Amino acid sequence: MTVIVQPTGVSAADVIAVARGDAQVEISPAAVEAMATSRAIVDGIEASGRPVYGVSTGFGALANTSIAPERRAELQHALIRSHAAGIGAPMPREVVRAMMLLRVRSLALGRSGVRPVLAQGLVDLLNHDLTPWVPEHGSLGASGDLAPLAHCAIVLLGEGWVLGKDGSRLSAAEALRTAGLQPLELAAKEGLALINGTDGMLGMLLLAIADASHLFAMADVTTALAIEAMLGSERPFLPELHSIRPHPGQAASAANIHRLLQDSAIMDSHRDDLAHAVQDAYSMRCAPQVAGAARDTLDFVSVVAGRELVSVVDNPVVLPDGRVESTGNFHGAPLGFAADYLAIAASEVGAIAERRVDRLLDVTRSRDLPPFLSPDAGVNSGLMIAQYTAAGIVAENRRLASPASVDSLPTSGMQEDHVSMGWAAAKKLRIVLDNLTSLLAVELLSAVRGLQLRAPLAPSPAGRAAVAAVTPFAGGPGPDVFLAPVLESARAVVSGPELRAAIEEAVGQLR
Structure with missing residues (x-):
């Protein structure tokens, strides 16, 4: 090319x-x-x-x-x-x-x-x-x-x-x-x-936009897998419930999750069970409201980046009529604000994913899954410490979500007496998105383990694709294994295109 x-x-x-x-x-x-x-x-x-x-x-x-x-x-x-x-x-x-x-x-x-x-x-x-x-x-x-x-x-x-x-x-x-x-x-x-x-901060922001777009779609995937594994309900994701609160990102996320939960023997097993919970926890039921808000944030950030792509940001600028004029177009505030906003949104997508992981591992809330998703808990700790890792990453993302763009230190003998910190905002956004990849990897591994433990009930087509992608490196439920390489492989599955492509081939293109 x-x-x-x-x-x-x-x-x-x-x-x-x-x-x-x-x-x-x-x-x-x-x-x-x-x-x-x-x-x-x-x-x-x-x-x-x-x-x-x-x-x-x-x-x-x-x-x-x-x-x-x-x-x-x-x-x-x-x-x-x-x-x-x-x-x-x-x-x-x-x-x-x-x-x-x-x-x-x-x-x-x-x-x-x-x-x-x-x-x-x-x-x-x-x-x-x-x-x-x-x-x-x-x-x-x-x-x-x-x-x-x-x-x-x-x-x-x-x-x-x-x-x-x-x-x-x-x-x-x-x-x-x-x-x-x-x-x-x-x-x-x-x-x-x-x-x-502003070329450095814009470059980082454009790369981050591409990454966030993929990760937000994968967050819908891991959400649906976790809900399926925890015997959650798909009813909160019906389109008529989201048309009455018309945020476009929310509607898109809900549509993805609802579609991903169809054709599942696991979901069918409890659909008419009167003893089943009337309402799922917020981390399940409100997933589209959080992930959808992040999608809308991403749309805003994409608009800002698109404007910057056609902007003249040099100083001074040479105008066609022969004038050379000083400008302030180099100031990175638009990009700094956008990067900080997207970091906040991505941080919350990861935070709610960690809450679902915690539910999957907790025997009192996971609806009959074994403690820490280990069939022999006690001698084995299952995915207990993977959740510790996720919790630590969530805490780091909260620190990174603190905006860089509200900071300013004067330079150049007070000539440059207000600065944007846009480079720092974009740089930490990249870290937040890398951390989000890790959090979704933990959720993917946990959800797949939960689906495996629901056998002989068959999961959804999306669940089957996820199990097929994860099993080669993670195996099935059993004795504890060295988890670090398993988590690294799960990260590669989340960040790569293959699992999403396999799921979309089975259920149609995700929004």
Whole structure:
């Protein structure tokens, strides 16, 4: 697959394809023309001698410092070197690739006043699989992701580091030589155009949106499996009960769960049992209300990210009429708020899943399942400690759900006196979603064990698909086994596409 960068930008699917699918990248002729036209305006301004921020002046608190013409190229190189000041472990390859493509997108919009060769330099890094070493700490989401983007930009200069295949840190100069690429010499404004903007936090948010979309569907799956294993009722998920509270995410989640519970001998076994509970616990009955609210949150976040994908976030911007104007479009508040909101929602999807796990393991509430889902409880502890692990992860997610975007520390001599912390918000969102994967893995394993213990009653088609996916690595009810590798395999089932595909083949596409 090849992603073509147009002067109108790129799509979320393009970002995922480059970040995770290693798609090649090309710049369209129209985007090249847009950049060249914008660059001609900057060249004219520089020739005129009038002061323009980032072209003939310093940066940040040094905005009133005039820079002599013969030192303006030096200014741009110094900017990149000084701003590549991050520290800590490297960001994952997929994040850096997303960030680089989004910076190409930003330049290709034709409002940054750079030569096309600059965008092509980033494209060459992507197409030669050269991933800059971008430390995890450095961005405040103030003038966007200055430090992370500077760590990308410095590689274009033949300086800094790239990320080795084994996670090692390699010399950028040597990596460029090996790939047959030449370092770039920056012209006026180009250093600033490489680092001003929200590309890092937007890249992480787009990756998170893709992950959350899948995980929220899988949460409906594990919910239905747990309800089936606990002899719950499907009646709370009838469509007429959700049309009277018309939140779209709630209706979608309820429809998924109701469909997943059909054609089950386990469900049929107690449908007409008058002794059965009139109402299931909230963690079962109210699952669509929680998961649905998370889906609606995801829809909102997707809208925000979509707007940012067509936004000009550089500063200053070069307008078609020849003006160069300072903006605040680099401020990451929209993305920081969105990332924090989605982290809260994903945290609660995991929290309610852990409550269902606890019910499955508790002999007083699981409706005749053995203690901790072990047929020989006492000598064996079954899944007792898996629930401990889930509880610890829920507690961590609660801490991570505390919003980063309400924090601010002034920088740059009080010039940047309010910052968004959007990078931190997006970074912790990724952790919350990874934790959600683990929580759903524990619920999947627990629910499948419960379904196995209901034999000889046959589970639903979704239940049969889940049992078939989990049994090869988890076995059936029996003596205790080393659980860590079982849980890791369950994580892979939750995060991967195979189980969802098998279930959808049996019951139809999930919403």
